[in-house]
Structures are given as structure tokens and as C-alpha cells.
Amino acid sequence: xxxxxxxxxxxxxxxxxxxxxxxxxxxxxxxxxxxxxxxxxxxxxxxxxxxxxxxxxxxxxxxxxxxxxxxxxxxxxxxxxxxxxxxxxxxxxxxxxxxxxxxxxxxxxxxxxxxxxxxxxxxxxxxxxxxxxxxxxxxxxxxxxxxxxxxxxxxxxxxxxxxxxxxxxxxxxxxxxxxxxxxxxxxxxxxxxxxxxxxxxxxxxxxxxxxxxxxxxxxxxxxx
Amino acid sequence: xxxxxxxxxxxxxxxxxxxxxxxxxxxxxxxxxxxxxxxxxxxxxxxxxxxxxxxxxxxxxxxxxxxxxxxxxxxxxxxxxxxxxxxxxxxxxxxxxxxxxxxxxxxxxxxxxxxxxxxxxxxxxxxxxxxxxxxxxxxxxxxxxxxxxxxxxxxxxxxxxxxxxxxxxxxxxxxxxxxxxxxxxxxxxxxxxxxxxxxxxxxxxxxxxxxxxxxxxxxxxxxxxxxxxxxxxxxxxxxxxxxxxxxxxxxxxxxxxxxxxxxxxxxxxxxxxxxxxxxxxxxxxxxxxxxxxxxx
Numbered sequence: 323x324x325x326x327x328x329x330x331x332x333x334x335x336x337x338x339x340x341x342x343x344x345x346x347x348x349x350x351x352x353x354x355x356x357x358x359x360x361x362x363x364x365x366x367x368x369x370x371x372x373x374x375x376x377x378x379x380x381x382x383x384x385x386x387x388x389x390x391x392x393x394x395x396x397x398x399x400x401x402x403x404x405x406x407x408x409x410x411x412x413x414x415x416x417x418x419x420x421x422x423x424x425x426x427x428x429x430x431x432x433x434x435x436x437x438x439x440x441x442x443x444x445x446x447x448x449x450x451x452x453x454x455x456x457x458x459x460x461x462x463x464x465x466x467x468x469x470x471x472x473x474x475x476x477x478x479x480x481x482x483x484x485x486x487x488x489x490x491x492x493x494x495x496x497x498x499x500x501x502x503x504x505x506x507x508x509x510x511x512x513x514x515x516x517x518x519x520x521x522x523x524x525x526x527x528x529x530x531x532x533x534x535x536x537x538x539x540x541x542x543x544x545x546x
Numbered sequence: 547x548x549x550x551x552x553x554x555x556x557x558x559x560x561x562x563x564x565x566x567x568x569x570x571x572x573x574x575x576x577x578x579x580x581x582x583x584x585x586x587x588x589x590x591x592x593x594x595x596x597x598x599x600x601x602x603x604x605x606x607x608x609x610x611x612x613x614x615x616x617x618x619x620x621x622x623x624x625x626x627x628x629x630x631x632x633x634x635x636x637x638x639x640x641x642x643x644x645x646x647x648x649x650x651x652x653x654x655x656x657x658x659x660x661x662x663x664x665x666x667x668x669x670x671x672x673x674x675x676x677x678x679x680x681x682x683x684x685x686x687x688x689x690x691x692x693x694x695x696x697x698x699x700x701x702x703x704x705x706x707x708x709x710x711x712x713x714x715x716x717x718x719x720x721x722x723x724x725x726x727x728x729x730x731x732x733x734x735x736x737x738x739x740x741x742x743x744x745x746x747x748x749x750x751x752x753x754x755x756x757x758x759x760x761x762x763x764x765x766x767x768x769x770x771x772x773x774x775x776x777x778x779x780x781x782x783x784x785x786x787x788x789x790x791x792x793x794x795x796x797x798x799x800x801x802x803x804x805x806x807x808x809x810x811x812x813x814x815x816x817x818x819x820x821x822x823x824x825x826x827x828x829x830x831x832x833x834x835x836x837x838x839x840x841x842x
Contacts, residue, residue: 366588378754399758406756416751420569429567430755475753496623 324352324485324516329369329384331540340382344370345540349385352518352535357511359527360520362537368520369413371537375411375518377401389484406434409483409493409515415474417462423449423460429535434481448476451472451506453520455497467494475503479510486510488519492526504530567752568762570769573744579737579770580777583730583826587781587818588788590726594814595789597719599796605713607705615682617671619641624669630693634673637688639680646670656743673698698728728826730743734770734829741766742837753841763834767827785815 329348335341345367352358360368373379373385377393386393391404404411407463409430417426427448431441452472454465462470471494478486486507500523508530511517519534521527527534536544619630627645634643651667659665673684686698742749749762793805 372714375842376754378750380696398842402756402758402761404756405754409755410754416747418567418569418748418751420572425567429752432567433752433757433761434756 323354323387323390324518325385326350326374327385327387329374329381329386331374331379332382342391343382343540345374348542350535350542350545352516353470354465354516355511355514357508357517357530357532358519359532360537361522361527361534364522366537367540368537369489370520370540371535372410372489372520375485375487377405379451383465394397406430406481407484409478409481409486410477411471411475411486413489413493415462415470417473417477419462419469421461422461423454423465425474426462426473427480430477443539444480445476448480452476453502468496468499471495472499472503476504479506482510482513483515485516485520488517490522492521492523500526501529527546555556561716566765566769568745570745570765571743572768573741574737574769574773576773576776579733579773580780582733583774583822584778584781584784585672586726586730586733587822588784590723591782591785591789591811591818592768592792592817593723593726594718595785595792595811596717597616597723598811598814600712600715602721603715604709608808614701615673615675616687616701617673617686617689617818618697618699619669619671619693621666621668623693623695626693627669627671630645630696632690633689633692634671634685637685639676641674641676643671643673646672663816683797727765730774730822730825731829734774738766738770738833739837741770742834744787746814749838750841753838759835759838762833762838766834767830771823771827775819775823778822782815782818785818 329345330343331339332343348371359392360371362368371377374381375388377388380386381394384394384503389404389407391400392496393401393404396404418429421429424445428441428445446455446458449458452475454460454469454472457465457469458476462473465473471491475488475491478488488507491507492503493504504526507517510544533546534544535542583817617634619627623630624739631643631645634640648667648669651670653750655667673682673685682698689698707740744777752762789810790807793809
């Protein structure tokens with residue numbers, strides 16, 4: 323479950339002072355096992371909201387609960403374990419350029435302490451699923467934008483996370499790959515993963531109807 | 547066969563990358579930091595050897611000269627040399643008393659007085675006291691009562707001055723050592739910051755994927771500790787011939803005896819790599835953990 327209660331977020335301004343609120347008074351709950359579209363124009367605050375959900379940022383006010391943990395009140399040492407239960411597909415992929423496709427996908431498993439022998443079948447299977455079999459040793463810069471995005475997706479889901487957040491995950495995919503990705507996300511959702519996907523694609527939302535959270539100027543203007 | 551080789555190569559590459567997901571082998575050069583640490587380890591070895599040498603000299607001077615006392619009998623009392631020796635040997639606190647023969651006296655005075663066989667010279671005795679705490683003044687008084695004109699000269703003031711000089715040299719050497727350690731910490735901190743700057747995005751990615759501060763700081767600390775230890779090993783190796791050469795130069799201070807290789811401060815040299823590694827490890831841990839505080 324993800325629960326926001328009067329959450330606000332300010333980024334520091336360049337002079338070190340507090341800037342204006344990028345997100346203000348966010349109050350909503352995403353039930354465990356739900357699928358939610360996060361919608362809104364560019365600059366509405368979708369990426370900031372997702373960064374709060376995967377704990378890359380902490381709220382400057384309000385209460386935030388993620389997977390049963392009060393993030394705003396939790397000790398710092400409790401957060402890494404919580405992050406490992408969250409899968410993230412970043413808008414800019416955020417792959418490590420000196421790691422192969424295999425090693426990028428295997429990274430969350432290695433951070434979780436999985437042995438080399440046990441992680442290999444999972445990583446290989448995930449790479450096969452996203453259509454990158456045979457490119458295990460390719461470096462990100464040797465792959466197209468779509469292929470890099472598929473590696474980012476494989477890395478996000480390889481740990482079977484309890485919460486999956488994706489920021490424009492289909493931005494660099496063709497329509498076939500986009501449908502395959504959404505099929506994967508809905509499949510994971512059926513298995514119990516809470517999924518939140520930020521997108522601009524109305525077509526995608528129409529093809530996979532689910533509850534939506536609409537943001538405008540850092541505030542939720544529609545939820546349902 | 548080729549497949550097996552490929553699989554083996556893939557496994558090796560994966561293992562290598564798994565050990566270094568931050569790419570620190572590229573971010574933290576294996577030349578600059580070890581080179582700087584090697585230079586500092588060499589300086590540290592010289593400072594340590596200087597400190598040990600000064601301590602040994604101080605000890606030697608105190609052991610040798612402090613307990614030595616010279617007794618002088620006027621020429622007219624030369625015939626009472628045996629009485630004086632017997633008296634002194636019977637006194638408590640006197641370890642030994644020996645006469646300096648006239649031939650040795652003339653040899654010692656030749657640089658100043660030349661060949662002057664007719665010149666009357668005082669008779670001289672050398673005493674060794676049992677320890678440094680014995681006051682030679684009562685011995686001198688008792689001797690003067692028995693042998694009028696006898697004078698006793700203790701070397702304490704010279705020993706005190708020499709010991710103070712040796713202590714100063716030792717203090718300077720230790721100050722240099724402290725300075726070297728301080729510079730080493732600063733160099734490691736700068737290298738760590740450079741590594742953090744070049745791997746900022748990778749650190750943020752690992753952090754977002756659930757890496758702990760200890761995990762990230764530990765990877766930096768292991769790499770930097772290893773580089774520092776390697777550099778110090780090279781510095782210690784360079785210090786061996788340098789110290790050997792310096793021991794030859796310092797031979798006159800130790801009675802003209804060139805110290806053997808076994809007299810080099812081997813334990814200090816052996817300790818340099820682990821100590822440098824520990825300094826690198828601790829400095830990197832501190833620097834990285836401090837930097838990571840900016841992340842949630």
C-alpha cells in the first residue's frame with residue numbers, strides 16, 4: 323500500500339534556500355495490488371511524485387507510507403531494505419554505462435546478496451523476455467534507445483518487487499514492445515505487485531483501463 | 547570448446563563487474579594515488595628511521611658518557627696514582643676505575659700541543675659509575691681529601707646537552723611523521739572526492755536500487771585502502787636502499803661503525819603498507835559516508 327497524507331515537497335533553490343513547493347497537499351491511497359496510471363502535463367509533478375514513491379526523495383512535510391513503512395519517520399538505515407522491494411523504471415533509463423546488459427539487470431539481485439549461480443537463470447529469463455537474448459554482453463551504448471529501455475525494465479522487475487513505479491516506460495518502445503511491456507506490468511499486478519505508471523500516452527491508458535491519478539501544478543485534481 | 551571458452555570468459559567478466567559495479571577501477575587511478583602514497587611512505591620511513599636513530603644515539607650517549615667521570619691528579623701527585631685507584635675502587639657506586647696511560651694522553655693531546663715530551667702532564671683516571679643517578683661530587687670530595695689537588699670532572703652537562711639535541715631531532719622526526727600522515731589523509735580525501743564526483747550518477751543509481759551506505763562506502767574504502775597499501779609497499783621498498791645509504795653517511799655518529807642491513811627498522815617498514823591501507827580505508831569511509839548524507 324502507498325499512502326500520502328498532506329504530503330508536500332520542496333526542492334532547494336540554487337542559493338540554498340527552500341524553493342517553492344513542487345508538490346503540495348497530496349492526499350491519496352493506492353491499495354496493495356492496485357494498478358494506477360499517473361497522468362498530467364509535463365511539469366505537473368509526475369516524476370517528483372514517483373521519486374517520493376521509490377524513496378529517491380523524502381517529503382518536506384506530511385506523512386508518507388510505502389509498503390507499510392512510515393517513510394517520513396523511518397530511520398535512514400531502514401530505507402535501503404525498503405528500496406529493494408521497489409522496482410523502478412527511470413525515464414532516462416539510468417543504466418551503468420560500463421556494465422553489460424546482463425550485469426545491469428543483475429545489479430539489484432547482487433545488491434540483495436543473491437549468489438551468482440542463483441541469479442543467472444532469472445537474469446537470462448528476464449533478458450529473453452524483453453527480447454535481448456544474445457545481447458547479454460553488450461554495453462548500453464552499443465544498444466538502441468528502445469533496447470536500453472528494455473534493459474531498464476528488466477532491471478526493475480527482475481526482483482519481483484512489491485511496488486513497481488515506472489516513469490514513461492514506453493517512451494522509446496514501438497507499439498508492439500509497448501503492449502508487451504504493459505502485458506508484463508498487468509501480469510505482475512495480477513500476482514500482487516502494486517504498479518504505478520506515469521505516461522503521456524492516452525492510447526496506452528485506453529488499452530489498459532485502470533484507476534488514474536491526475537496531477538496539475540503539483541496537486542492531485544482527480545483520483546479514481 | 548569455443549563455447550566453453552566463451553562461457554568461461556563471460557563468467558570471469560561477470561564476476562569482475564559484480565565486484566566493481568561502481569567502476570572504481572577506472573574512476574580511481576592505480577597510478578596517481580599509489581605514486582603519491584609511495585612518496586609519503588618514503589618520507590615516513592625516513593622520519594621513522596630518523597626518530598629511531600636519534601633515540602638510539604641518545605641512549606648510547608647516556609649509557610656511555612653519562613656514567614663516565616674523569617679524575618685528574620696534578621703532576622706532583624703522579625706517584626699516588628695507585629692510592630687514588632684503590633680508594634676509588636673501594637667507594638660505593640664506582641663500577642670501575644682505570645688509569646689513562648701517558649702514551650694515550652700524549653696521543654690525545656698531540657693535535658693541540660704537538661710533540662712536547664718534556665711538558666708535565668697530569669695523571670688521568672677514568673671512572674665508570676654504576677648508574678646515572680649517582681652524584682659524583684661526594685666521590686670528588688673524598689678523593690681530594692686523600693689526594694690533595696685531585697679534581698673530578700663529570701660529563702653530565704654535556705650528556706644533558708647531547709640528549710636534549712637527540713630529543714629535538716626525535717621530536718622533529720615525529721613532527722614530520724605527523725605531517726606526512728596529515729598530508730596522506732588529505733590526499734586520500736581529495737582522491738575520494740574525485741572518485742565520488744566521477745561516479746556520482748552510479749552511486750545515485752545504486753542508492754536508488756537499495757544499496758546501503760556501508761555497501762557504497764565499503765567499495766570505495768576497499769579500493770582506496772588497496773591502492774594506498776600498494777603505494778606504501780613501493781615506498782617502503784624504495785626506503786630500504788635509501789636508509790642503507792644514510793646509515794653509511796651516519797657511521798661517524800655511531801663510532802665509525804656502518805650499521806648492517808639487519809639494523810634497518812624492518813618492523814617499521816613492514817608496518818607501513820598496512821598502516822597506509824588502514825588510513826586510506828578509514829579516510830575513504832569517512833569521506834564517502836559524509837558525502838552520502840546528501841542522499842535520503
